[in-house]
Structures are given as structure tokens and as C-alpha cells.
Amino acid sequence: MSNSQMTQPTTTLPPDDLSRKATIVHADDPGLTHLGVGAGTYTILISGEQTGGRYTMIDMLVPAGGPPPHRHDFEEIFLILEGELEITFRDEVHHVGPGQSINIPANAPHGFRVVSATPARFLCICLPAGQEEFFKLVGEVLPTRTTPPTPPTPEVMAERRGIMLANAARFHSEFLPPRG
Template identity: 65%
Template sequence: MADTTPTFASLPAELPADDLSRAATLVDPDEPGLTHLAIGPGTYTILLRGSDTGGAYALIDMLVPPNGGPPPHRHDFEEMFHVLQGELEVTFRGETMRLRAGQSLNIPANAPHGFRVTSATAARFLCLCVGPGQEEFFEAVGDRLPSRTAPAPRLSSEEVAAKRVLALSLAARFRSEFLPPR
């Protein structure tokens, strides 16, 4: 079978000009002005929005306590997790794998998945969404927090139910689908 991997010789002869209207974006996850959101029991900090990356991706710093994580779901964008501390149990297409600090996992678009923090302490990881938009979903359903390490507010069962209804009602608008638990 012939190798169809592109080579430098098969790439376009000229790259487009540098887009001088775009600047490099340096972000510190603890700097003032970033958006910190309570999503379930976790705190999600939006590091880079689609508007910061020319619509290419969004980057979110996630700090999730033990046993925290979303229900099974899927969406039409690629998602990558890179674990900075702690451990995650990720279920991908029905199979479970464990991610530890230093490891990365890419979830292909439209694939059913979910995660749960299995370490005894909170897990911190980066979530890269290619293309962007997930940060807008989190802003629509989350509660604003003062910092990256601020705990999520304790919600009543009625408030949790209302958040669930809101998330379900917005899922399609943000190209996502929540799936029944396995």
C-alpha cells in the first residue's frame, strides 16, 4: 500500500502572509479578568476563547473535585484533555481508561464520552475544544466565581435540577447531546 502522508514537497509553495491584525495571547490562569465558572462541583477557567484564536479553538483550565465530572455526552467538535494533576477515569465509546498527570487524550468529534475524577484530591486539567463554542455553553449554564480555585456554590436539589434543565435545553444550540447513563 502506498504511503499517502503529505511531504514538504506536496505542501503549497507559499504560505499566506502573517496576519498582523492578530497578536499573541499570553494568559496566566490566575490573572484578574478571566472568567471563572462553577460547572457542577468544578471550577472552569476560560483561558482562551474562540475570539482569541481566530475561531480555531478554546482552551479551558478545569479544577474538578473527587467524583466530579459530566454525564455521558457527545458533541461535534474535537476535545483534548491534558492532565496537570490528579487522575481521571474517562469513558470513551463505552470503554474506560485512566488518565494520570502528564497524559493527554483526544476525543474525536461526535464520539460518546464522559469523565470522573478518581484521585483523592481535585484533578486539574486543560480542555482544548477545536472548534470553539464550548466556553460559551459553560458561560450560559455556569455560575461566575471570583477565582480559579474558588469552590462551586452549594446548590439546592431544585437549583441542580434547574441547571440540568437549562443545560439540556441549550445542548443542541451548542452542538452537543447528553446521553443516558450507562
């Protein structure tokens, strides 16, 4: 194939959107949003606002536990950096560790829990974006990526659960009854 054949456009692409900038970020950069969600600390690395709503990327540091079984209408990818997760996907259990990735298709029932003796750290990419806005509603703002959330009182837990349930449909999510 000649160079002229390789550069011939096969479709017409829209023009470059010069209002959008490249995003270069380190998980410990000042100015990032760090949220206590459950037992974990979630750092929004790249927001939907920065990607035109295409995706969001969140650095998750979770010492124990995980979310209840749920499903949502967006794709979710986990890239494990440290620790190990047990991910239940459509009633099938998968163990994933450092260097492994798993894609959870939209609408599929799933959940995870940390099974390593040390905290799990992983990147979560949601396509399209929006999940970071849900976490902002239910999370506690924290000063750093490694600051653990304040252990919630029963009243705070009930309040956050109410917020989660009241906003699940708005964020295209559904919480499922525990299995087993």
C-alpha cells in the same frame, strides 16, 4: 536539501492577520473568567474570540464527579496536570494521570469522573471553539480559579439542567443516558 529548496512555498498562505495578537496568560491572572460548572471550577484561558474560533483552552479544577455521558461534534483534548481521571470512551474505560493526554474524537460518546483522592486539574482544548460559551450559560461566575462553586439547591440544579438541555443542540452536543 538546500536552503532555497526549504524556503520555497508549496502552497499560497493567506497574509498574516495583524488584528490578531499573541495571547500569553497565567491561570491565576486577573480578568480571566472563572465558572462553577457542576462541582468544578473552569477558567477560560484562551477563548474562541481570541483564536478566531479555531479553539478554546480551559483550565479545569474538579474535586469530584464529572459530566454525564455525552457527545459533541468537536474534538476535545485533555492534558492532565494533577490528579487522576477515569475517562469512559465508547464504553472503554481509561485511567489518565499527570503528564498524560487523551484526545476525544468528534461525535464519540464519552464522559469522565475524578478518581483521585485529591482534585484533578487538567487543560481542556476544544477544536473548534464554542464550548466556553456553553459553560458561560450554565456556570456560576466565580472570583478565582480555586474558588469552589456554591453547592446548588435542587431548584438551581433543575434550572441549570433545563438550560443545558435547551441549549445542547445549539452547541452541537447531546447528553446520553447513563450506562450500566
